[in-house]
Amino acid sequence: MATNKTQRVTMSDVARRAGVSRTTVSFVLNDKPGAAIPDETRRRILEAIDELGYRPNAGARALAANRSGWFGLITEIVTGPFAAEVITGAQSRAWSDRRFLLIAASEGDPAQEAAALDQMLEHRVEGLLYATTWHRAVSLPKAAREVPTVLVNCYDAEGELPCILPDEVSGGYRATRRLLDAGHTRVGFINLDPAIPAAIGRREGYERALREAGITPDPSLVIPGWATADGAYTAACELLDRPAADRPTALFCGNDRMAMGAYDAIKERGLRIPHDVAVVGFDNQELIAAYLRPKLTTLALPFEAMGTKGVDMLAALAAGQPLDTHRVTIDCPLLERSSV
Template sequence: MAIKRTRNVTMTDVATRSGVSRTTVSFVLSNRENANIPDSTRKRVLEAVDALGYRPNAGAQALAAQKSDWYGLITEIVTAPFAVDIIKGVQDKAWDERKFVLIASSEGDPAMETAAIEKLLEQRVEGLIYATTWHRSVTLPQAALEVPTVLINCFDPDDRFACVVPDEEMGGYRAAKRLLDAGHSRVAFINLDPAMPAAVGRRAGFDRAHAEAGITVDPDLVAYGHAEADGGYDAAAALLDSPRPPTAFFCGNDRMAMGAYDAIKERGLRIPQDIAVVGFDNQEIISQFLRPRLTTVALPFEQMGAMGVTMLAGLIAGEPLSTNRMLIDCPLLERASV
């Protein structure tokens, strides 16, 4: 059965019960300095607040102070595994700052994004965080410029907003270097779609690791699996059946690594004894349950969420940012596939 709510207790009710003016109640509740309110009066007001169950009107407080203690977070799919990690990073860091987070799902629909931003601004959020589940360029509605705004896992092509993105190049470098250091000189790279920022960065890291090792990248060992398991399987199968097959695979994400595992095992080859594999993303439902467990590079979603809040707090406080684009490290997680 629903609980019947009593009418809202007002500041006037508190003033009447404690025998003081409404202004005195306001000064006590706002801890107004230099109000010269006796301790006995302050105690009487607070006792009345407790007895009546008075709650301040957050909307009125925000209007008066131009400060709400709320941040707004817009993300496309709040139930996606990576989005959950971003949300956790944002919420945990916001709580450390004694702030709260209002979350709006946009489902990747520009109309919903605009509506979500407008609704969050109506709630007088102090700033906005906009997060995507994959690294890309985005264009936000003009309304996002009304308050400090930080982008997570995405960037504005016109550089209007500060952003936090993964260091894709360093991640690609670490993956390739791990395989090269293990003694592999023919490392195949099954990349994402070539135009994606993640694909560009990871390829740059792959090339840099080879250059440092004094090895020229064989263009025949670079393929594209379009981020799907089937694409990883097809690319790996073609490479393994080529005249000079690779001895190791760096896959641009864990899904493609899962497909590569199937192609490798179908040919009677063993991982890592015959073929080594490194993935990217650390999608735990894949990387920790493949056998052998997949060595992979982690995308730092939780850390990006936390850094986004740190940058937003700085912008709200009027502090200059050291950079408008913060790169977050992508660590290598060693398991059993190399």
């Protein structure tokens, strides 16, 4: 292929070949409303495009139209299932709209984050998606205000930016409800760090489900497992070693890794899952949930949907439309496996 560094085909080439002006070519390419182009002319132009293998230059186009077509997506890490799902959702939604995603990872480093943001602004992104690995408050560099921004899985303390969050409350409710429906009345809850939004929301849902079922929540059944398998193991031991009449017959765990710890504690005591103790996890970490014995019933964080919705909102904002909801929550679906 000697066509490497030679000049590429441009719109003028197409125009010349089709015997029309460049303007006309542009009109058919964007099928400009109000432009009357006879079929014959249109055909000739399309033919020329095909013969020459012409491809519009997206950059030049963006410059002339003052519309870059880019959205930026900043995540903390690219690796890891969470970010990947957000990317997948955002990506597919964006491409279907002929928009493109400029993806960057901050790796938790403010300097990298700032650099990424700079690059995005230089590329004139029309909107910015900012996603975190876990649900929490963030504060963005000032530069982010230059462009419509939507937060994914996080929110800003000032509450100025629109955000998309998992519905922790309904997640906690759904998990607990599932266990209640299975006949359990003493449901232990091994929670995450009680100070974080996920822990607070899920506990709220947990208690609501209990009350709805006519059960008064027993605070001593709620123990933080501090997000680790070991921590959850300890917490589970504490719950399972209560007097038999008082012992929970079901455990709702803050995440799947914690459920692993709970599994250990349960099995150690010769109890069976789900017969003696039922377990529900959170996060749906495929490689854990699907390989534990028995397979773990758990709630999925809707990362892909959050990515999709994020681009939705950005598209609206970029088009100058107002947002109907400033703070969107998305349900966490329950994935039934065999631990309940």
